[in-house]
Amino acid sequence: MAAISNIYSEHAGLGRPFAWSIGLHIAFTAFVILYATYIQGFRGEGWGSGGGGEAMGATLVSSVPLPATTAEKTNVVATESKGLAKSEPEPVPEVEPEAIPIPDKDVKTKKVKPAPVKTATQRKALPEPEETNKIPYGQGGPVSGPYSMTAGNTKGGFGFTGSGGDFGSRFSWYVQGVQRKVTENWLKYEVDPGIAQAKRVYLTFDIARDGHPMNVSVEQSSGVPSLDQSAARALQRIDTFGPLPPDYSGSKVSVEFWFDYNKK
Amino acid sequence: MSYSVRAIYRASIIFGLLALLAASSSAQDWIRTGTGLGVERVRLAAADFKGSNSDAKNPELLKTFNEVLWNDLDNAGIFDLVSKSFYPLQEPGQPSEVNSSAWGSPPPNTSMLAFGNLGVASGKVTVQGWLYDVKNTASPQVLGKQYADNATSEAVRVIAHRFADEIIFRLGGGIAGIAETKIYFVSERTGHKEIWVMDYDGANQQPLTKLGGISLSPRISPDGSRLAFSSVTKNGWEIMMYSFDLNRVISFPRFGGMNLSPSWSPDGKLAFSSSRNGYPNIFTIDGSGGNSHRLTNDQGPDVSPTWNRKTGSQIAFVSGRSGLPQIYTMESDGTNVQRMTDQGYAVSPNWAPNGQFLTFSWMRKYGPGEPGSNDLYLMDIASKQWVQLTHDSGRNDFPCWSPDGRHIVFQSHRSGSDEIWTMLADGTNVKQLTFKGSNTQPNWSWK
Numbered sequence: 148m149a150a151i152s153n154i155y156s157e158h159a160g161l162g163r164p165f166a167w168s169i170g171l172h173i174a175f176t177a178f179v180i181l182y183a184t185y186i187q188g189f190r191g192e193g194w195g196s197g198g199g200g201e202a203m204g205a206t207l208v209s210s211v212p213l214p215a216t217t218a219e220k221t222n223v224v225a226t227e228s229k230g231l232a233k234s235e236p237e238p239v240p241e242v243e244p245e246a247i248p249i250p251d252k253d254v255k256t257k258k259v260k261p262a263p264v265k266t267a268t269q270r271k272a273l274p275e276p277e278e279t280n281k282i283p284y285g286q287g288g289p290v291s292g293p294y295s296m297t298a299g300n301t302k303g304g305f306g307f308t309g310s311g312g313d314f315g316s317r318f319s320w321y322v323q324g325v326q327r328k329v330t331e332n333w334l335k336y337e338v339d340p341g342i343a344q345a346k347r348v349y350l351t352f353d354i355a356r357d358g359h360p361m362n363v364s365v366e367q368s369s370g371v372p373s374l375d376q377s378a379a380r381a382l383q384r385i386d387t388f389g390p391l392p393p394d395y396s397g398s399k400v401s402v403e404f405w406f407d408y409n410k411k
Numbered sequence: 412m413s414y415s416v417r418a419i420y421r422a423s424i425i426f427g428l429l430a431l432l433a434a435s436s437s438a439q440d441w442i443r444t445g446t447g448l449g450v451e452r453v454r455l456a457a458a459d460f461k462g463s464n465s466d467a468k469n470p471e472l473l474k475t476f477n478e479v480l481w482n483d484l485d486n487a488g489i490f491d492l493v494s495k496s497f498y499p500l501q502e503p504g505q506p507s508e509v510n511s512s513a514w515g516s517p518p519p520n521t522s523m524l525a526f527g528n529l530g531v532a533s534g535k536v537t538v539q540g541w542l543y544d545v546k547n548t549a550s551p552q553v554l555g556k557q558y559a560d561n562a563t564s565e566a567v568r569v570i571a572h573r574f575a576d577e578i579i580f581r582l583g584g585g586i587a588g589i590a591e592t593k594i595y596f597v598s599e600r601t602g603h604k605e606i607w608v609m610d611y612d613g614a615n616q617q618p619l620t621k622l623g624g625i626s627l628s629p630r631i632s633p634d635g636s637r638l639a640f641s642s643v644t645k646n647g648w649e650i651m652m653y654s655f656d657l658n659r660v661i662s663f664p665r666f667g668g669m670n671l672s673p674s675w676s677p678d679g680k681l682a683f684s685s686s687r688n689g690y691p692n693i694f695t696i697d698g699s700g701g702n703s704h705r706l707t708n709d710q711g712p713d714v715s716p717t718w719n720r721k722t723g724s725q726i727a728f729v730s731g732r733s734g735l736p737q738i739y740t741m742e743s744d745g746t747n748v749q750r751m752t753d754q755g756y757a758v759s760p761n762w763a764p765n766g767q768f769l770t771f772s773w774m775r776k777y778g779p780g781e782p783g784s785n786d787l788y789l790m791d792i793a794s795k796q797w798v799q800l801t802h803d804s805g806r807n808d809f810p811c812w813s814p815d816g817r818h819i820v821f822q823s824h825r826s827g828s829d830e831i832w833t834m835l836a837d838g839t840n841v842k843q844l845t846f847k848g849s850n851t852q853p854n855w856s857w858k
Contacts, residue, residue, distance in 0.1 A: 314440035328584040389585025
């Protein structure tokens with residue numbers, strides 16, 4: 148009995164410090180989680196400070212969501228990635244007012260004089276959009292050439308070492324044949340007509356020695372099921388790409404194929 | 412001491428071999444590519460083959476060879492053939508004579524180059540042909556072939572077809588070329604409607620049957636050994652069979668009534684239209700004429716069945732059950748009948764080798780006051796979306812797919828009489844194959 152009462156009295160004495168301790172722990176954990184989910188999440192999209200021509204220069208990122216590029220036809224290098232630019236309102240609407248006063252008379256031009264000061268401040272903001280033109284991690288490879296080859300285990304990464312495997316350089320005609328055939332067999336009208344534009348969907352498959360595709364899988368979904376399915380069906384329609392070149396010693400070639408959907 | 416050194420040496424060799432093995436098994440070649448990178452036809456130059464010796468027969472055979480090869484590559488529909496006027500002055504006959512930079516840069520700016528030589532020696536012709544990827548200086552050779560045969564222009568034609576098919580097979584994604592395929596058709600040029608055959612390019616037109624009556628709907632079997640057609644006999648229209656093993660018409664069961672428009676399934680069964688029970692319905696029989704099954708059972712005439720050439724599990728046919736003839740599909744056991752066309756007058760369905768598409772002849776507007784033009788259409792089975800293939804060019808009928816799925820042969824009246832024409836499956840590159848008499852109902856061989 149005495150032991151129990153002792154414990155009880157000690158517990159009562161430590162109650163407040165324990166409460167503080169638990170409270171602070173919870174607060175710290177919550178902070179860590181929030182930091183990880185939000186702040187880290189925002190940064191996650193912009194992974195790719197590395198760059199330039201060598202896409203491999205980027206550092207590894209903890210989360211796997213690879214940059215789903217929307218295929219911007221106007222500027223192949225630009226992406227939707229907000230990560231490198233501060234999320235500021237676009238300065239575009241402010242440009243219009245300065246354009247209007249120019250043709251007017253002397254009196255008005257005096258009023259306009261302060262305006263150049265404003266534009267100067269705006270121009271300071273301009274360099275930031277340029278940053279988004281940097282090639283984000285992994286997108287340098289496909290953009291720079293129609294296809295890139297890597298050997299070894301770069302699977303899952305978008306790092307292109309450029310000259311890893313020699314299949315593409317030796318048998319570029321075969322690669323072009325694959326590209327042509329998949330594109331021909333992709334029927335865009337199978338995609339939900341309500342979708343105007345979608346993110347890129349990545350498929351991977353192997354081409355066996357005799358040329359038939361196998362192990363087709365969606366590596367990265369576009370988020371639009373009908374688009375993913377239309378891509379997979381394009382592969383299903385293909386019986387063969389033609390036997391692998393006789394000079395090629397490997398038993399199969401792996402292909403990562405992306406589909407850009409744009410309704411236009 | 413020496414023992415332990417040897418052991419270490421041996422272990423290191425084993426370890427090295429293992430490492431090499433591991434490296435080679437993990438060396439996996441990857442292709443990364445996608446859509447939207449510009450899909451263009453392969454730019455191909457076909458240099459005239461050269462004589463490899465100075466035999467007197469060379470020039471004549473070379474002329475045939477070069478013409479046939481060029482036409483085959485041009486007809487393939489997958490190449491952008493570089494005009495010969497762009498070619499460098501020195502055309503190669505041997506790999507050592509190829510100047511890659513001259514071919515790979517403008518004006519020819521080709522990516523592929525076909526070249527070779529031909530020579531006659533003691534009645535035999537030898538042809539060597541190469542296909543080079545001239546933009547790839549490290550390992551340019553894609554193909555190298557040698558052929559030998561009797562020195563006749565017939566043999567040289569076949570060699571040119573074979574070499575063209577090799578190139579098409581390599582660069583066309585593994586689909587065999589059609590240069591050696593045949594087209595069967597009905598011709599009236601002898602005064603009777605008989606079955607004729609020609610090469611896919613219209614050469615070597617020859618009669619097969621000499622029955623003296625009316626023979627229609629030639630259909631070559633998938634293995635190419637037999638030809639089914641319908642012909643008028645004493646008892647009316649019956650299915651007839653021609654054997655290429657015996658080179659004559661062989662006996663085949665008679666069914667009574669009117670039996671028309673046979674069609675082969677990929678596994679050698681036949682579907683046809685028979686009115687033995689009163690109304691024309693679709694029946695199937697096996698290749699020997701036995702095991703007859705009735706698939707449709709209605710009054711509306713059901714005719715012109717065609718099998719899904721890929722799966723053999725579906726049949727498209729024409730039915731007048733709802734008035735004007737329309738295209739329907741059903742499973743090969745007669746279930747799941749679906750109407751494909753919704754208006755007009757649709758006949759002559761033919762199933763594409765990939766199983767996805769039907770082509771048929773359609774008057775979309777039909778009736779008094781409707782200027783119905785009889786054109787060919789292509790329909791995607793799954794979505795029922797269609798595309799018009801011919802425009803403003805007379806009556807077009809009896810489309811039939813080539814085995815590569817890239818061409819369609821059809822009958823057209825655009826030249827003023829019914830003749831056989833071909834086109835690419837998108838309606839372009841239209842070519843006339845027959846010019847004499849009335850030629851109708853073409854059927855392309857399966858291979």
